[in-house]
Amino acid sequence: MTEIEIEEAVAEFLSRPGCLVERQVAFLRKVADVCSYDPVCDTLLAVEAKREDWRRGMQQARYYQLFADAVYIALPECRALRVRTPQLEETGIGLLVVNSTVSVSVEHGHNPFRRDLCREMVIERLRSGPRSGGGNR
Amino acid sequence: MSFAAAQAPQNLYRLGTHAEAEYYRHLKSAYDGMIVNANLVEATPKATASFLATQGKPFLLDPMTYAFGLSPAVLHSNSKRGGMKRSFAALAERYGGVILKLAGKEAIGPDAFQRDSDVSDLAKAVISYQLHRFDDIANEMKDAAPEAFGGLTGLSPAGAIAPYFHIDEVIEPALSLNTRLLRAAVSLQPEQPIYAMLCLSSGILFAANLLDTIAGAYVTAGATGFMFWFDDATERTIGTLGVQNLVRFVRALSQNGHSVYNAYGGCLSALLSRFGLCGFSHGLGYGERRSIVPVTGGSVPPPKYYVPPLCERYNVTTVLLIAPSVQSGIDFHAEICGCAVCRRVLAGNPDRLVEFGRTRDMSDKNGRPISVPTAESIKLCRLHYMLAKRDEVNRIRANWSSAVESLAVAYEKYVDVLGKPEVAHLDVWHRELTAANRKP
Numbered sequence: 001m002t003e004i005e006i007e008e009a010v011a012e013f014l015s016r017p018g019c020l021v022e023r024q025v026a027f028l029r030k031v032a033d034v035c036s037y038d039p040v041c042d043t044l045l046a047v048e049a050k051r052e053d054w055r056r057g058m059q060q061a062r063y064y065q066l067f068a069d070a071v072y073i074a075l076p077e078c079r080a081l082r083v084r085t086p087q088l089e090e091t092g093i094g095l096l097v098v099n100s101t102v103s104v105s106v107e108h109g110h111n112p113f114r115r116d117l118c119r120e121m122v123i124e125r126l127r128s129g130p131r132s133g134g135g136n137r
Numbered sequence: 138m139s140f141a142a143a144q145a146p147q148n149l150y151r152l153g154t155h156a157e158a159e160y161y162r163h164l165k166s167a168y169d170g171m172i173v174n175a176n177l178v179e180a181t182p183k184a185t186a187s188f189l190a191t192q193g194k195p196f197l198l199d200p201m202t203y204a205f206g207l208s209p210a211v212l213h214s215n216s217k218r219g220g221m222k223r224s225f226a227a228l229a230e231r232y233g234g235v236i237l238k239l240a241g242k243e244a245i246g247p248d249a250f251q252r253d254s255d256v257s258d259l260a261k262a263v264i265s266y267q268l269h270r271f272d273d274i275a276n277e278m279k280d281a282a283p284e285a286f287g288g289l290t291g292l293s294p295a296g297a298i299a300p301y302f303h304i305d306e307v308i309e310p311a312l313s314l315n316t317r318l319l320r321a322a323v324s325l326q327p328e329q330p331i332y333a334m335l336c337l338s339s340g341i342l343f344a345a346n347l348l349d350t351i352a353g354a355y356v357t358a359g360a361t362g363f364m365f366w367f368d369d370a371t372e373r374t375i376g377t378l379g380v381q382n383l384v385r386f387v388r389a390l391s392q393n394g395h396s397v398y399n400a401y402g403g404c405l406s407a408l409l410s411r412f413g414l415c416g417f418s419h420g421l422g423y424g425e426r427r428s429i430v431p432v433t434g435g436s437v438p439p440p441k442y443y444v445p446p447l448c449e450r451y452n453v454t455t456v457l458l459i460a461p462s463v464q465s466g467i468d469f470h471a472e473i474c475g476c477a478v479c480r481r482v483l484a485g486n487p488d489r490l491v492e493f494g495r496t497r498d499m500s501d502k503n504g505r506p507i508s509v510p511t512a513e514s515i516k517l518c519r520l521h522y523m524l525a526k527r528d529e530v531n532r533i534r535a536n537w538s539s540a541v542e543s544l545a546v547a548y549e550k551y552v553d554v555l556g557k558p559e560v561a562h563l564d565v566w567h568r569e570l571t572a573a574n575r576k577p
Contacts, residue, residue: 026508028454028494029439063454112461117488 001076003033006049006098010034010074013102014045020126027122030063034074037126044119047096049074054083061093067118070108072096080105138195139330140295140396140415143169146407147416148530149398151199155181157421158188160519167527170195170295172400172418176204176224176433178270179231186274186289195295198267199400201228202259203336204432205236205245206302211430212241222433231266232300234258246302247310250317259300260321267297268327296330296361297322303368303429305338308347316358323359330361334400336429339370342379342386352389362396362415369428372405373449373562380405380569387414401427404448405562407533408541408570422450422522440510440518442493443525445474446547447560450522453494459554463487476524482517493517541570 007023014021014036025035025046034047046064050057050073057073064071074096075083085106088095094108140147147169150161161168171189175198178185189196204212204225214222221229221241229240235249236259250256275289299322304311319333333355341347355363365386370379383405390397391413399406402417403425410416419425423438441450444459451459456473463469466485473479483489496508510518533540548563 024506026496026498026506028491029452029496029508029510030454031508062458066454066457113458115457115488115491117486117491118457121491 001051001098003049003051006051006074006076007033009098009102010047010049010096011036013096014047022126022130025122025125027063027067027118027125030060032064032068032122035068035122035126037123043070044068044123045070045072046122047072047074050079051076052079054079058088058091058093062091062113065092065111065113066115067122069111069114069119070094071111072104072108074098074102138193138293138295140170140195140197142195143416144534145415146410146530146533147398148407148526149416149418151418151420151424152177152185152188153420153424155184155188157519158184160421160523161188161192164520164523164527165192165194167523168194169416170197172197172199174199175201175228175266175270176222179227180224182270182274183278186271186278186292189271190289190292197294197296197298197332198270199334200232200263200267200298200300201225201432202232202236202263202300203303203334203429205229205240207430207432208244209241211432225432231270232259232262234262247314250314256314256317257321257324260318261325263300264297264322264325264327264331267294268329294329296332297327298332298334298364299323299360301334301336303336303338304341304351306340306344306347308341308350312351312354316354319355319358319360330396331359332362332364332396332398333358333360335363335365337365337367339367342367342370342375342382345382345385348382348386349389352386356390356392356395360395362398363390364398364400364418365390366400366427366429369426371426372403377565377569380565381573383409384412384569384573387412391415401425404529405566407530408537408566410533411537411570411574419526422519440493440515442490442518443474443522445525445529446472446543447551447555447563448529448544448566449562453490455555457488457490459551460487474521474525476521476528478517478521478524493521538574541567541574 011021011023011034019036019038021036023034025032032046033049036045046068048057048061054075061071061073072094077097077099080097083095088106089109092109092111095106097103097105149170149172150168152173171194212221212225214220229237235255239245239249271292299319301315302311322331387397387409396415397413398415399417406417442453442456443450444456463472466483469487482492493514495511495514497511499507499509501507544563544567548560551560
């Protein structure tokens with residue numbers, strides 16, 4: 001399973017009527033793999049997709065905690081088994097397991113890093129649509 | 138105008154491009170002097186002269202002779218025209234002698250200086266270039282732009298740097314050539330001070346015996362002062378031995394009242410003022426280290442936010458992550474930075490730090506979307522850097538011991554957030570500088 005396939009599966013999983021879902025969302029020189037914003041619940045989610053290296057995924061996902069209400073890393077099922085859950089729980093980052101479907105394996109926790117202005121920037125970006133210059137990967 | 142007027146550590150900038158000039162004009166009080174590479178003078182003679190004349194700061198021209206000692210390929214132009222870069226070709230014309238004869242054809246080394254006159258001629262040409270180049274430019278402008286001529290009268294550097302070439306770990310015969318060139322420059326007895334540039338392989342920094350040999354050879358050569366440059370050495374990663382040896386080297390060079398500068402340094406260099414370092418130079422938010430290749434700096438690195446307690450630049454996202462407890466402007470100014478730029482931009486809300494990292498969307502050459510810093514975020518990072526550096530230097534001037542203690546405080550505070558590799562330098566600097574301060 002490639003990272004792009006994981007991204008696609010997660011984007012589909014997060015798609016709900018009225019939800020804004022986008023891949024490759026730029027934020028201050030970082031790029032979040034998948035973001036979704038539900039205007040009804042006013043909830044912003046961000047997901048880092050990884051093929052295998054969950055620790056690296058966690059490092060990336062930490063940056064998303066600056067803007068998202070809930071942050072996850074997404075891994076193929078075979079790799080998700082190796083994740084040390086307590087380490088994830090400590091950071092408040094959740095885990096999505098991807099195979100033929102996507103399921104929440106570890107729920108996200110409290111995010112002490114969220115900054116309101118960063119959140120607004122990303123929501124604004126989602127509302128304005130995909131980035132110019134080629135669109136989604 | 139002399140460098141001696143400013144208190145140590147002197148905060149000197151290297152002019153990278155003329156696009157940076159507006160920052161120096163805007164914040165004249167944020168620095169003590171300037172160093173300009175001779176190739177930039179040749180590339181933009183009138184703009185450089187006009188800029189220096191309006192700044193009213195002491196400056197030096199770096200003659201960049203070491204570049205002619207490298208492989209000719211590094212001086213080649215990438216343009217269709219080919220050949221040597223125009224600015225270096227112009228320099229070679231002005232330096233004449235061995236340089237003119239061999240530049241662009243071979244790496245000029247000690248073998249090229251067969252006769253004593255080869256050495257003395259180069260010393261004379263290079264010193265004369267630095268002391269009189271702006272007179273020539275003023276004369277050219279007198280005819281072409283008389284209204285701009287007035288300010289250039291008497292524009293003169295605070296000293297001159299003797300011709301120099303790179304010294305690697307073998308040290309000889311490059312060391313002998315360099316000290317011969319220095320002695321020849323000193324023997325010209327110009328009114329202005331003569332400085333030596335010690336352009337050294339970074340491996341030398343970790344060999345105390347080589348440092349002692351080099352310092353011993355230079356201190357007796359009659360120079361007013363020294364600038365050292367360890368190729369691509371990063372203050373943050375030189376470790377315990379590197380800091381110990383830097384202290385040793387600065388002490389050895391500064392004996393007998395010689396002025397000593399680090400040609401590419403940052404916060405650690407400022408702290409070395411306790412042991413005899415007069416000052417350090419760097420670029421505008423970059424250039425606190427420099428590799429001898431490429432000789433022209435390449436593209437300016439993307440802006441980052443300088444974090445004063447960590448003595449390092451970081452992406453804004455990292456800065457926001459390391460300070461989750463910072464919930465107000467007051468917290469931020471107390472913990473991270475209280476400079477005028479940060480106060481204006483944050484306006485009480487630390488979230489507004491994002492303004493230092495704003496990007497805009499563009500496409501790369503393959504049509505893929507990329508994010509590049511906005512002009513405004515670049516400007517903010519640079520202005521903040523200048524003010525933060527000025528404050529850092531002033532803190533060290535006012536209370537060196539307190540500045541060193543703050544390294545330990547920052548280490549303890551951020552080691553769990555950032556991890557040891559990111560902040561280990563603070564611990565090393567604190568430990569080694571404290572220990573060196575106890576030993577005379």
